[in-house]
Amino acid sequence: GIQVEQSPPDLILQEGANSTLRCNFSDSVNNLQWFHQNPWGQLINLFYIPSGTKQNGRLSATTVATERYSLLYISSSQTTDSGVYFCAVNQAGTALIFGKGTTLSVSS
Amino acid sequence: GAVVSQHPSRVICKSGTSVKIECRSLDFQATTMFWYRQFPKKSLMLMATSNEGSKATYEQGVEKDKFLINHASLTLSTLTVTSAHPEDSSFYICSARVVAGVHYNEQFFGPGTRLTVL
Numbered sequence: 001g002i003q004v005e006q007s008p009p010d011l012i013l014q015e016g017a018n019s020t021l022r023c024n025f026s027d028s029v030n031n032l033q034w035f036h037q038n039p040w041g042q043l044i045n046l047f048y049i050p051s052g053t054k055q056n057g058r059l060s061a062t063t064v065a066t067e068r069y070s071l072l073y074i075s076s077s078q079t080t081d082s083g084v085y086f087c088a089v090n091q092a093g094t095a096l097i098f099g100k101g102t103t104l105s106v107s108s
Numbered sequence: 109g110a111v112v113s114q115h116p117s118r119v120i121c122k123s124g125t126s127v128k129i130e131c132r133s134l135d136f137q138a139t140t141m142f143w144y145r146q147f148p149k150k151s152l153m154l155m156a157t158s159n160e161g162s163k164a165t166y167e168q169g170v171e172k173d174k175f176l177i178n179h180a181s182l183t184l185s186t187l188t189v190t191s192a193h194p195e196d197s198s199f200y201i202c203s204a205r206v207v208a209g210v211h212y213n214e215q216f217f218g219p220g221t222r223l224t225v226l
Contacts, residue, residue, distance in 0.1 A: 031213055041146075041199055043217040045109055086151070088215075093205060095142040096215055098152045 002027045006087050006099035013077050013106050021072040021102045023087030030091050032063050034072050037084040037101070046072070046085075077106045110136045110206050114218035121192055122226055129187045129221045131202030137182035138204035142215070143175075146199040155200075158185040192225045199223075 003026040013019055025032070034046040047054050047061040049070065054061055058077075063070040074081055084103050088096035111134040121127050131141055139160045144152040156177055157165040164177035174196075176188040185204075189196055201220040206212055 031215075033215065035217075041201070041220040041222070043201070045214065045216060048211070048214040088152075090215075093140065093213070095154045095157055096203070097154070100151045 002029065002089060002091070002097050004087060004089055004097055004099035006085075006102050008102060009100065011102055011104045013104070015077060015079060015106055015108045017077050017106075018073070018075045019077060019104070021074070021085055021087075021104075023070040023072070023099055025068050025070075025087075025089050027068070027091070028065070029089040030093075031096070032070055032087065032089045033096065034061055034070070035086045035088065036081075037086060039083065043086070074104075077104075079106050079108055082106045110134075110204070110211050110214070110216045112202065112204050112216050112218040114202055114221050116221060117219060118222045118224075120224045120226065123193055124191055126188055126190045127192055127223060129189075129200055129202075129223075131185045131187070131204070131218050133183045133204045133216075136204070136206055136209070136211075138185075139182060139207065140205050141179060141185040142203045142205075143177065143185075143187050144201045144203065146201060146220075148199075152201060155187075189223065192223070194225045197223055197225045 005024045035043040051065040058075045060073045084101045088098045115130045141158040143155045158179040160179045179185040203215045203217045
């Protein structure tokens, strides 16, 4: 099956700093999504991005499908950005396969 | 975005009892839903794929007789943990795939159910 690797596993930032999270996947995919898991466990959809670039406020994402990786950019980080960020991929309507996540801690 | 609900959000039960968890797509129809399990500080592990009107497909190592899945309508899937034991304690999350509209092919997740078996 597809392997999904996320890096770094942990990231500690000061408020206001920028960061880049990476997701590598081992095979071609039809879907790639980025999520933020809040402290209560809810997965918040950030981006549906099988290819190309999208931006939403301070967050943006880029997926280079031919090279099998995606990047999530967080600019001017805030304490509320803290939590676990997951990348997940699938093929042709199957279940999403998750990476192990990046745990982000932003301090004031 | 599309909304998925789960009920209950938290359940505590005695060892040997059965627990049913409901997953509903509130504003879209879902022919396919997925059930995941998450241990503390770990990633989500796929348990099974729930198909409306047919049998669920279980991942390797998941006991189908222990984790019963029913997908009786286009908006509801249920997971029943039968004869629960303490090792079944976990965070269970469902998701549904959108098959039409602006969120086509995107999957949305329920808020999860935290099961504690005493």
